[in-house]
Amino acid sequence: MSIECGCGRRDFIRLTIGSSLAAFAPLSLALQETRTSRATRMILLWMAGAPSQLETLDPKPGCGKFQAIDTEVSGVRISEHLPKVARRMKKISLVRTVHSKDPNHDTATYLLHTGYRKAPDTSHPHFASVLANELGGRGDLPGCVVIGGSPPAGSSYLDSESGPVVFDKLENPAEDVKLAKGVSRERLEKRWKLLREFESPFVRNHESTALQERTRAYERAYRVLTSKRVSAFDVAQESDAVRAKYGRTPFGDACVIARRLLEADVRFVEVMLADWDTHTDNFNRHEKLLQTLDPAWSALVGELSDRRMLDETLVLWMGEFGRTPTVNGSEGRDHFTRAWSVALSGGGVAGARVVGETDEQGMAIRSRPVSVPDLFATVYSCFGVDPRKEFTTQGGRPIKILEGGEAVKELF
Amino acid sequence: MRWIFVLLPLVQDSNPVDLFFEAEGPRKPSGPAEDAVFLRRLTLDLAGRLPREEEIRAFLKSRDRAKEVDRLLSSEDAATYFADLWMQWLFDYDFEIRDLYAVDFSALHAWLKKQFQEDRPYGEFVRALLADRGNRKERPAVNFALKHVRRGEPPVKLAVMSARLFLGRDIRCAQCHDDPFVESFKQEHFWGYLGFFRPLAASGYGLEERENQSYGGMIADHMGEKRVAPRFLDGRLPEKDERIGDALARLTLSTPEASRAIVERMWRLLMARPIPPKLLAALAEDWEKHGGRIRHLLRRIVRSRAYQLSSAGGGPAREAYLAGPFKAMNLVQFMNSFSDAFDLHRWHDEMFRRAIKDPKALEIFKDREVMRLFFHKWSKDMVFPKGADPEATDSTGTVRLALKLMNNDKIQSMVISGWGTLSRVLSKKSRPADRIELLFLTLLGRLPQRPELDRFVSHVESATFPEKGYEDVFWVLVNSAEFLFVH
Numbered sequence: 001m002s003i004e005c006g007c008g009r010r011d012f013i014r015l016t017i018g019s020s021l022a023a024f025a026p027l028s029l030a031l032q033e034t035r036t037s038r039a040t041r042m043i044l045l046w047m048a049g050a051p052s053q054l055e056t057l058d059p060k061p062g063c064g065k066f067q068a069i070d071t072e073v074s075g076v077r078i079s080e081h082l083p084k085v086a087r088r089m090k091k092i093s094l095v096r097t098v099h100s101k102d103p104n105h106d107t108a109t110y111l112l113h114t115g116y117r118k119a120p121d122t123s124h125p126h127f128a129s130v131l132a133n134e135l136g137g138r139g140d141l142p143g144c145v146v147i148g149g150s151p152p153a154g155s156s157y158l159d160s161e162s163g164p165v166v167f168d169k170l171e172n173p174a175e176d177v178k179l180a181k182g183v184s185r186e187r188l189e190k191r192w193k194l195l196r197e198f199e200s201p202f203v204r205n206h207e208s209t210a211l212q213e214r215t216r217a218y219e220r221a222y223r224v225l226t227s228k229r230v231s232a233f234d235v236a237q238e239s240d241a242v243r244a245k246y247g248r249t250p251f252g253d254a255c256v257i258a259r260r261l262l263e264a265d266v267r268f269v270e271v272m273l274a275d276w277d278t279h280t281d282n283f284n285r286h287e288k289l290l291q292t293l294d295p296a297w298s299a300l301v302g303e304l305s306d307r308r309m310l311d312e313t314l315v316l317w318m319g320e321f322g323r324t325p326t327v328n329g330s331e332g333r334d335h336f337t338r339a340w341s342v343a344l345s346g347g348g349v350a351g352a353r354v355v356g357e358t359d360e361q362g363m364a365i366r367s368r369p370v371s372v373p374d375l376f377a378t379v380y381s382c383f384g385v386d387p388r389k390e391f392t393t394q395g396g397r398p399i400k401i402l403e404g405g406e407a408v409k410e411l412f
Numbered sequence: 413m414r415w416i417f418v419l420l421p422l423v424q425d426s427n428p429v430d431l432f433f434e435a436e437g438p439r440k441p442s443g444p445a446e447d448a449v450f451l452r453r454l455t456l457d458l459a460g461r462l463p464r465e466e467e468i469r470a471f472l473k474s475r476d477r478a479k480e481v482d483r484l485l486s487s488e489d490a491a492t493y494f495a496d497l498w499m500q501w502l503f504d505y506d507f508e509i510r511d512l513y514a515v516d517f518s519a520l521h522a523w524l525k526k527q528f529q530e531d532r533p534y535g536e537f538v539r540a541l542l543a544d545r546g547n548r549k550e551r552p553a554v555n556f557a558l559k560h561v562r563r564g565e566p567p568v569k570l571a572v573m574s575a576r577l578f579l580g581r582d583i584r585c586a587q588c589h590d591d592p593f594v595e596s597f598k599q600e601h602f603w604g605y606l607g608f609f610r611p612l613a614a615s616g617y618g619l620e621e622r623e624n625q626s627y628g629g630m631i632a633d634h635m636g637e638k639r640v641a642p643r644f645l646d647g648r649l650p651e652k653d654e655r656i657g658d659a660l661a662r663l664t665l666s667t668p669e670a671s672r673a674i675v676e677r678m679w680r681l682l683m684a685r686p687i688p689p690k691l692l693a694a695l696a697e698d699w700e701k702h703g704g705r706i707r708h709l710l711r712r713i714v715r716s717r718a719y720q721l722s723s724a725g726g727g728p729a730r731e732a733y734l735a736g737p738f739k740a741m742n743l744v745q746f747m748n749s750f751s752d753a754f755d756l757h758r759w760h761d762e763m764f765r766r767a768i769k770d771p772k773a774l775e776i777f778k779d780r781e782v783m784r785l786f787f788h789k790w791s792k793d794m795v796f797p798k799g800a801d802p803e804a805t806d807s808t809g810t811v812r813l814a815l816k817l818m819n820n821d822k823i824q825s826m827v828i829s830g831w832g833t834l835s836r837v838l839s840k841k842s843r844p845a846d847r848i849e850l851l852f853l854t855l856l857g858r859l860p861q862r863p864e865l866d867r868f869v870s871h872v873e874s875a876t877f878p879e880k881g882y883e884d885v886f887w888v889l890v891n892s893a894e895f896l897f898v899h
Contacts, residue, residue, distance in 0.1 A: 142811065150793060165811045168793065176815040180824035188819070191884050194871060198864065199892045202899075205724040210740050211893055218891070221814035 039314040039347030039382040041262050042131065044270040045255075045297060047319035048149060049105070049277030050340075052333050053362065054325060055079050055286040057341035058096045060362045063325050065283045073352040081290035084298035090351045091301050091310065093411050096341045097356025097365045100321060100372050103335040105277070108320035110152040115376035115402045122393055125156035125163075127376060128268040130401055132162040134385045138265040140227030142220060145261055147173045147254045149272035157393045160213050161220070164270070170250040173257060174233035177224055185226065192222055232264035233257055245303075247295035255296045259303060262313060276319055280330040301345050314347025314382050318375075325362040339365045342375065347382045348412060355410045373405025381407040428698045429716035432691040433733060441734045445722045447472055449899065451480065452857030453723075454714060456741065456898045457682050458484040460493030461748040465853045481714055485707050488529075494706070495524035496744045496788065497681075499781075502541075502556045504573060505743075505792060507785055514614060515555045516548045517781035523552035534674055534704045535665050538578050542664060543657030547618040554619035557612055561619075567609040575605065578664050579645070580673030597645070604643030608660040621656065671696040675709060682713050684739035685731060723899040738899050740795065745898065747791040753855055753890050754823070755832025760787070817891050827887050829879035834886045838879065844869045848885060855889040 054060055056079050059068035068077040071089035078086055078094075085092070102108040107118045114124035125133075132143030133155075143162055148170035155163030167173035179185060203215060224230055231237060235253045238260070246252030251273045258269040273293060278285045297317065304310040322340025323333035339358045345351065356368040380387045380402065387402035433439065445453065451471045455463040458481070463471075471480055484490055499521060503511075527537050540553035548555050560570035568587060575583045586602035611621040642650055642659070646667065650659030664670055675696045679687040687695070695712065702708045713719055721736035729735045741749060751757055764783055767773050776782060794813040816823055825831075829838055833854055841847045848868045852860045860868070868885050875881030889895060 166793075168812070176812075176820050178819075178821070180819050180821045182828070183819070183824055187884070191887050194867075194884060195888045195891055197867070198888055199894060202892070202894045206738055206893075206897070206899065207726040208730075208738055209727070211738075211897065214740070214893060214896060217811045218814045218818075221811045221818060224811070224815070225819055 038312065038384050040135065040312045041266070042128070042268045042314040042316065042347065042379075042383075043255075043258050043262065043300065044128070044268070045293075045300075045315070045317045046149075046151075046270050046272045047276050047293075047317070048109070048272050048274040050108075050319040050321045050323060050335065051276040051289070052278065052282060052286060052323035053096070053339070053341040054323065054333075055283070056082065056290070057094050057343060058339075058358060058362060060325065060358075060360065063361060064327070066286075076352070076354055079290065081287055082294050084294045088298045088301050091305055092343050092345045092351055093349055093353035093355070094341055094343050095355045095370050095375070095408065095411070096358055097339050097368055098318075098322075098342050098370050098372065098375055099339055099365065100337045103321060103337050105320060105335075106152065108337070111372055112318060112320050113151055113153050115373055115405070122397065122399070123156045124153060124399075125158045126151055126153040127379065128164060128270065129153075129155045129158050129162040130380070131383055131385065132267050133158045134389075135267060135383065137161065138267065139229065140223045141229050141232065141261065141264055141266050142224065143266065144268040144270075145258075145266055146270040147257065147272065148251070149274060151270060157391055157399070160216060164268075165220070165224075170254050170272070173254060174235070177230050177233050179225070188225065229264040232260040232266070235260075242303075245295065245299040247292060247299070249292045249296065251292050252296040252299070255300045259300060259309075262309065278323065279328065279332040279334060282323070282327065282331055282333045304346060310346035312347060314349065314379065315345040316342065316379065317344075318342035338363070339369075344378075344411060349382065350412060353411055355408055368410075370408055371405060373402055374408055375405075376402050377405035377407040378411060427712055427716050428694040429691065429712060429718055432688070432694055433718055439734060441717075442722045442725050442729070442736070444717075444720050445736055446858075447475055448858040449722070450477065450720060453737070453898055454480060455484060455857070456745050456749075457714065458493070458710065459487055459489035460496065460744050461489060462752055462855070463857050465850065468853055468857060477720070478715065481711060485710065491525045491528040493744060493748075494528045495521050496784070497742075498524045499785070500743070500788065501577060501677075502573070503559055504569075506789070507559070511559055512776040512779075512782055515559050516552065516617075517555070517785060518779050519549045519552040520555040521781045528706065531705045531707045534706060538665060538670070539661040542574065542578070543655070543661040545619050545621060545657065549617070551618070557609075557619050558614055561609075561612050561614055563614070566606060567612055568606065570609050570612070571602075571606045574609070574660075574664075575645070577677075578673060579667065579669045580676055581645070581669065583645070600640060601643070601645050601647075603640040605645050607640050607642035608644075608656055610642075611656060668696070671700055671704065674706075675699055678706070678709050679713060681742075682710070682719065682737060684737045685733070736899075738897065740897055743788055743791040743795050746795050746896075747787055749895070750791070751787075753833055753895075754826045756826075758832075814891075818887075827883055827890075829883055834882060838882060844872050844878070847882065848872070851882075851885060851889060855886070856892075856894055 052064075054064050055066055059066065059077060059079050061068065067080040069080045069083065069086055070077055071086035073089040076089055076094070078089075100108065100111060102111055102117065110116075110118040110124075113126050115127060116122075116124040126144065128144040137143045142165040144164040146164045146166045148168070150166060150168060151164050155161075167176065169175070179188065203211060235243065235256050238256055243253060243256060246256050251271065254271045258271050261269050273289065275285070276289060301310070301315060304313050304315065319340075322336045322338075324336040326333075328334055339356075339362065356370055357366045358364065359366045377387050385401065387400065387405065389401050390398050391401070393399050444450070448468060448471075451463050451468060454477075455461060455467070474480075499517070502520075507515075526532075540551075541556045544551040544553040546554060548558060556573075557567075557570055560573060561567045572582075572584055572587075575581045583597075583602055583605065586597055586599050590598045611623060613620055613622045642656060644660075644663040646663075648663055650656060650663075654662075672692055676687055676692060679692075679695070695709075698712065699709050718733045719736065721734070723730070723736040723738040725735040730738060751760070760783070764780060767783070768778050794810065794816065796810070827834070829835060834851075837847055837850045837854065841850055845865055848865055849859055852858060852864075871884065872878050872881035875884070
C-alpha cells in the first residue's frame with residue numbers, strides 16, 4: 001500500500017527550481033545583534049538514520065498517520081507523539097527548511113558533523129573539536145564526549161586533545177571509567193608508574209606522530225580514570241525521580257549523564273539515538289522512538305533551564321537528512337534532502353521561533369531555505385567562534401573552519 | 413659496516429629494493445634490527461600475529477632470516493591473515509547487516525585464503541573479482557560485487573572500490589565534476605567506467621548481468637546519474653562481442669597502474685611509508701617479470717635491507733628509509749595479538765558454539781567469518797581514531813582503547829593469575845625471573861634486559877601476594893607502546 005500526498009513529479013521539479021531561486025532573494029531581514037548571552041557548552045542530540053520531519057517537527061495533515069498537536073507557542077504545531085516537547089516549545093526554536101544534496105547516510109552524517117562534504121583528500125574535524133579547540137579545555141575530563149555510537153569525524157588537523165572521546169554503548173557508558181573490580185585506585189596508580197617507567201626508553205627511541213598520539217591518549221585516559229569528576233558518568237547518583245523524568249531508558253539516562261558531564265566542565269556531549277532509517281514500517285517505528293525521545297529531550301531542556309544552565313548551553317536536535325513526504329510500498333519513508341527540520345535551544349538562541357516554511361506536502365521549501373553551512377555558522381556564532389578562521393591541514397592546505405554559510409539571525 | 417655483514421646472505425639475488433637505495437649514493441642507515449625484534453616484525457607482517465615462544469627460541473638459535481620468511485609465507489596463518497586483510501580492503505573496512513544476507517563471507521574468505529596458499533597469479537585473482545559471474549558459493553569472487561551492488565542504485569561504490577583496489581586511483585571527485593587536479597580526467601570518464609558495472613545485479617544467490625538496467629528514483633537523480641556506454645578510464649573500449657566483465661579485466665590488467673597499485677599497497681602495508689616513484693616502477697617491473705605473484709612481492713620487500721633496519725630513530729630518518737618500519741598494528745594484527753594475549757580464542761569458540769546451538773539465533777550469525785568480521789569491526793573502532801580512514805591514517809591509540817585495556821571490567825577480569833597466558837606462564841615456570849622472561853617472550857617477543865628484569869622481579873617480590881604482582885606486570889606489558897606497535 002502506498003499513501004500519496006497528491007504531489008506530482010512535475011510539480012515537484014517546479015517547486016524545487018522555485019525554491020533554489022528563492023535562495024538568491026535578498027535576505028534583508030537581518031536583525032540587529034541583540035544577543036544577551038553566549039554559549040559555552042553544548043549538547044547534540046544526534047538522531048542517527050535520519051528522522052522524519054513529518055512525524056516530528058513539521059507535520060503535514062494528510063501526509064501520514066500521525067496527528068499534529070498544539071504546543072505552548074500558539075500557531076506552532078508538532079507531532080502528537082512529542083507532547084512533552086510541545087510543552088517546552090517556548091524554550092525551543094525550529095528550523096524547518098534545512099536542505100542539502102547528500103542522500104547517503106555516511107557522507108551526510110559527515111556533512112552534518114563537520115559542515116563539509118566528505119572529500120577524498122581532506123578530513124575535517126568534528127565541529128565539537130573546533131569548539132573545544134577554540135574555547136579551550138577545562139579540567140580532567142575530555143572536552144568532547146560522544147555517547148551511544150561512533151561519530152564520523154575526529155579532531156582531524158586540530159590538536160588530538162580536542163577529539164571526541166567515544167563511549168559506544170548507550171547503556172552503561174560508565175563501564176570503562178568506573179574502576180574495574182579488584183583494582184583499587186592505589187593499584188592503578190602503581191601500575192601506571194610502572195608502565196611509564198617501563199616504556200619511556202621505547203617512547204624516547206621512536207619519534208613518531210602515531211606513538212605520540214597513543215601516549216597522549218593514554219595520559220588522557222589515566223587523567224579521566226583518576227579524576228574526582230569521573231563520577232559524572234554515574235547515573236545511579238541521580239534520584240529515581242530525575243531519571244524517571246527522562247524516561248528511564250538508556251537514551252534518557254545518557255541525557256542525564258550529558259547534563260552531569262556539562263556540570264563537570266565537559267564542553268560538548270553528543271548523545272546518539274539510532275534506528276531512524278525507516279524505509280519500512282515508518283509509523284510504528286517512529287512512534288516507538290518518539291516515546292524514548294519525548295521525555296528525555298523535554299526533561300533535558302527543562303532541567304537545564306531550571307538549573308539556569310540553558311542560557312549558556314546550546315542544545316541541538318538533528319539527524320543527517322529528512323524523509324520523503326511520499327510513503328513507499330513498505331509503509332516506509334525514504335531519504336529526503338530537500339527540506340527537513342532541526343531544533344535548537346539555549347546558548348543565546350531565542351525560544352519559540354520557527355524559521356522557514358515548507359509547502360503543503362512538505363515537498364519543497366516555500367520560504368527561508370537554510371543550508372547546512374548556514375546551520376553551522378549559526379552554531380559557531382552562538383559560541384562567538386569566527387567561522388572564517390583559517391587552519392592548515394596535515395597536507396599543508398589552508399582551510400577555513402567553515403566554507404560559506406550565514407548565521408540564521410532570526411533565531412537570536 | 414657491521415650490518416652489511418649480518419645481512420649479506422639475504423641479498424645475493426639482486427633485490428630491486430636494495431639496488432634502488434644503493435643507487436641513491438652513500439647513506440648512513442641505522443643498524444639492523446635485532447633478531448628477536450626482526451622476528452616479531454616479520455611474524456606480525458606476514459602472519460598477522462605475535463611470534464610464539466618456541467618460534468622465538470628456535471629463531472634465536474638458527475638466525476636464518478631467509479628460511480624464516482619462507483616458513484612464515486607458507487604457513488596457514490599467513491593465508492588467513494592476508495585473507496582477513498583482503499576482506500577489509502574489498503569491503504572498505506565496513507559492512508552492514510544487509511550485507512550479511514547479500515554476501516557469503518565464508519565462501520569468499522576460503523577463496524581468498526586459497527589464492528594465497530596456492531600463490532595464484534595476481535592477474536587471475538583480479539580477473540575473478542572483476543569478471544566472475546554466477547553463484548556466490550561456486551564463484552566466491554562474486555561476493556565482492558555483491559557487497560557493493562544495490563538494487564535501484566547505480567553501482568558507484570563498486571566502481572570506486574575497483575578503481576582504488578586494482579588501479580590505485582581515487583575516482584570519487586569525477587562522479588560530480590571534472591577532476592581539478594588531473595586534467596585528462598573528466599566526469600564523463602567516471603560514468604564511462606561505471607558503464608562496466610551497470611549491468612551487474614544480485615539475483616538469488618549470485619551475480620548476473622542484466623541489460624538496460626535503469627535506476628529510477630531520487631537517489632539516482634541526486635547523484636546526477638549519467639548513462640554512458642562502457643569506456644575505460646583511458647578511453648579504450650570493449651571489443652565487439654567481448655563479455656563486459658572480460659573487457660574490464662583485460663583493460664584493467666593491461667594498464668601499468670594495475671601492477672603498481674598492488675605493489676604500492678603491499679609496500680605501504682609493510683613499510684608504512686610512501687614508496688619512491690622510481691622504486692615503484694622498478695619493483696613493479698621485477699614483480700611482473702617473476703610472474704606477478706603476491707609471495708614474490710612480499711619476499712622482495714621483507715628481504716630488503718631497508719625492511720630489516722632497526723626502527724629506532726627520528727621521523728625524518730625513517731621517512732628517508734634510514735630506519736626500519738615503525739607503525740601501529742593494523743586492526744587484524746591487533747585483534748590477533750589481543751586475542752593471543754588474553755586467550756580470547758577459547759571465548760570466541762564458546763560464543764560460536766552457543767550461536768550454532770541457539771535455535772533463536774539467525775542463520776547468518778552462524779557463520780564463523782561473520783563473527784570474525786564483527787571482531788574486526790570492534791578492533792577497527794579501538795585502533796583508529798574516529799573518522800580516520802584506515803587506508804590513510806597512521807595514527808592510533810584512541811582514548812577508548814586506553815580505557816578498555818587499562819580499566820574495562822571484562823578485560824580486567826582476564827588480567828588475573830588464574831586466566832589464560834598468565835596462568836600458563838605461572839604454571840610452567842616457578843622462579844620469578846623465568847616467569848617474567850616468559851611473559852616478555854609471549855607478549856613482546858623478546859627477552860627482558862637486565863634492568864627491566866630486576867625492576868619487575870623486585871615488584872613481584874615486594875607485592876603482598878606475588879600473583880598480584882605478576883598481574884601488574886602482565887597489565888604493564890599489554891598496555892605498553894611496545895605491544896601496540898610493529899617496530
